[in-house]
Amino acid sequence: MKNNNNLLEVPNINSKDAKLKKLIYDVNDSLFSQDNYSKEHLEYLCVCSGGTTSSCAKNGFSTLDLRKNHSKINLDRESNLVTIGGGVIMGDLVNYLQKHNRSFPIGLSKLPGAGYILTGGVSPLSRAYGLAIDNIESIKGFLGNGTFISLKKNQINLEEQLIWEAIKGAAPFFSIITEIELKTIQSNPIKVVEGFVNLKELSEIIKLSEEFPENMSLQWIYAQKIYLYIFVELKSNLEDKRTEEYLMLLDKFPSLEKHFHENFNEINFFPKGLNLYELNSNNHSEVISLLGEDLKNDIPIFIECLNEIMDNKPNNSCYVASQQLGCKTKKLNHGSSFFVHRKSTWKPWIYASWKKDDLQEKEFALEWMYKSWSKLKRFYPNIHLAQLHNHLNFHEEEITLAFGNRMNELKTLKNIFDPQGILPPL
Numbered sequence: 001m002k003n004n005n006n007l008l009e010v011p012n013i014n015s016k017d018a019k020l021k022k023l024i025y026d027v028n029d030s031l032f033s034q035d036n037y038s039k040e041h042l043e044y045l046c047v048c049s050g051g052t053t054s055s056c057a058k059n060g061f062s063t064l065d066l067r068k069n070h071s072k073i074n075l076d077r078e079s080n081l082v083t084i085g086g087g088v089i090m091g092d093l094v095n096y097l098q099k100h101n102r103s104f105p106i107g108l109s110k111l112p113g114a115g116y117i118l119t120g121g122v123s124p125l126s127r128a129y130g131l132a133i134d135n136i137e138s139i140k141g142f143l144g145n146g147t148f149i150s151l152k153k154n155q156i157n158l159e160e161q162l163i164w165e166a167i168k169g170a171a172p173f174f175s176i177i178t179e180i181e182l183k184t185i186q187s188n189p190i191k192v193v194e195g196f197v198n199l200k201e202l203s204e205i206i207k208l209s210e211e212f213p214e215n216m217s218l219q220w221i222y223a224q225k226i227y228l229y230i231f232v233e234l235k236s237n238l239e240d241k242r243t244e245e246y247l248m249l250l251d252k253f254p255s256l257e258k259h260f261h262e263n264f265n266e267i268n269f270f271p272k273g274l275n276l277y278e279l280n281s282n283n284h285s286e287v288i289s290l291l292g293e294d295l296k297n298d299i300p301i302f303i304e305c306l307n308e309i310m311d312n313k314p315n316n317s318c319y320v321a322s323q324q325l326g327c328k329t330k331k332l333n334h335g336s337s338f339f340v341h342r343k344s345t346w347k348p349w350i351y352a353s354w355k356k357d358d359l360q361e362k363e364f365a366l367e368w369m370y371k372s373w374s375k376l377k378r379f380y381p382n383i384h385l386a387q388l389h390n391h392l393n394f395h396e397e398e399i400t401l402a403f404g405n406r407m408n409e410l411k412t413l414k415n416i417f418d419p420q421g422i423l424p425p426l
C-alpha cells in the first residue's frame with residue numbers, strides 16, 4: 001500500500017485523490033489519548049476498510065486505515081465461524097473461505113471491506129441467507145469515546161442491547177469495529193443466466209423475478225445498455241423443480257446465456273464489456289442506494305420512469321442498477337437491527353459520475369442523481385445507507401429515510417458514545 005504526499009491508495013477515486021491531514025494505522029490507547037483524540041486534532045476521523053466509498057478519505061481530514069493492522073482472517077473448522085479484521089475486503093474473505101469449501105453472502109463486488117457488512121450487506125445470496133448483518137456472531141472494537149467493546153450474540157445484556165442492534169446497520173456513526181465473527185455457509189455451485197436485454201424484456205423478467213424462489217435473485221444494470229444477471233444457487237449441484245421451471249421460462253429470452261460456476265468466487269458481476277466507469281481514474285462519483293417493495297402492477301410505470309431517467313443522463317458514465325433481496329431478509333429471527341426496512345425486496349442504486357476537475361459536470365451529475373432519486377421515490381421510498389454522504393446536501397434526508405423510526409435512538413447513541421462528534425456526523 002503506497003502513501004505518497006498524504007494520498008491514500010484505495011479503489012474509490014474521490015478518496016484516492018483526497019489530500020489527507022494524517023494517516024493513522026493503529027486503533028489503540030494512544031489514538032484515544034486526550035491529546036490526540038479531539039475534534040481539534042481530528043475534525044473528524046474517516047475510517048477506511050475496503051476504501052470503496054467517497055467517505056474514507058477527505059481533503060484536510062485524518063483517515064484511520066484498518067487495512068494494514070486489521071486484516072486477519074481465521075476460520076474455526078469446528079463451528080465454521082470465521083473471524084475477520086475490520087480492514088478485510090470481501091474478495092479476500094471469500095477466497096480464504098473457498099479453500100475450506102465455505103462461503104459468505106458478499107455483494108456484487110469483491111472490493112468492499114467491512115463497511116459492506118456493517119451497513120447491512122445485500123448479496124445475491126441474501127434471499128436464502130439473510131443480509132450480511134444477519135450473519136454477525138460477535139464483534140470487537142471501540143466506541144467513539146474510546147471505550148473498548150466486545151459483544152457476542154445471545155450473550156448481550158440489557159445495557160448492551162441497543163449498541164448491538166445499532167452496530168448492525170449504523171456502526172460507522174458511533175464505533176470503530178476492529179473484529180467481526182461471522183457465520184459461513186456451504187459453498188455451492190452457481191448458475192448465472194445473463195445477457196443484454198431491452199426494456200420490454202427487463203419488464204417481463206422483473207415480473208417473473210418477483211415470484212422467484214429464495215435461491216434465485218435478479219440484478220440488472222442500465223448503463224449504455226441493459227445487462228442483467230439471474231443468480232441461481234444450486235444446492236447439492238441440483239436444480240429443484242421450482243428452479244427448473246423458472247429456468248425454463250427464461251429460455252424464451254434469446255439473448256440470455258446460462259453459465260455454470262463451481263462457486264460464487266468465480267463470478268465477475270461487472271465485466272469489462274459493460275464499459276463501466278466505476279474505476280476510471282479520471283472520474284469522480286457518488287452513489288445513492290434506495291429500498292422498496294415489489295413493483296407488481298407498477299412495473300410498466302416504473303419502466304417508463306426508468307426510460308425517462310436514462311434519457312436525461314448528463315453523460316455516459318452515469319447509470320441506474322438494481323439488486324433483489326426479500327425472502328430471508330424479511331425475517332427478523334436474526335434479531336432486531338438498524339436495517340429497519342425489512343419489507344424491502346429491491347435495492348436500486350443511482351451512480352452519478354463526472355470528469356474529476358469539471359465542477360459544472362459534477363453539478364449536473366449530482367442534480368441528475370437527486371432528480372432521479374425523486375422520481376424513483378414513489379417505487380422505492382427508503383434508503384439503504386451503504387455510503388455516507390455527510391459532504392452532500394441531501395445527507396439529512398438520506399439518514400432520516402434510512403433509519404426511520406430508529407433515528408432518535410441512533411442520535412442518543414451518538415450523543416453518548418461519540419460526544420465529541422469525531423466519527424461521521426448524523
Ligand SMILES: Cc1cc2nc3c(=O)[nH]c(=O)nc-3n(C[C@H](O)[C@H](O)[C@H](O)COP(=O)(O)OP(=O)(O)OC[C@H]3O[C@@H](n4cnc5c(N)ncnc54)[C@H](O)[C@@H]3O)c2cc1C
Pocket residue numbers: 046047048049050051052053054055056066086087106107108109111112113114115116117118119120121122123124171172175176177178278323386387388424
Ligand atoms: C463495485 C461495488 C459494488 C457494491 N455492491 C454492493 C452490494 O452488492 N451490496 C451492498 O450491500 N453493497 C454494495 N456496495 C456498497 C458497499 O458495500 C458499501 O459502500 C460499503 O460501505 C463499502 O465498504 P468499504 O469498507 O469498502 O468502504 P470504506 O470507504 O472503506 O468505508 C465506508 C465507511 O464505512 C465505515 N466503516 C468501514 N469499515 C468500518 C469499521 N471497521 N468500523 C467502523 N466503520 C467502518 C466508515 O465510516 C467508512 O467511511 C458496493 C460497492 C461497490 C463499490
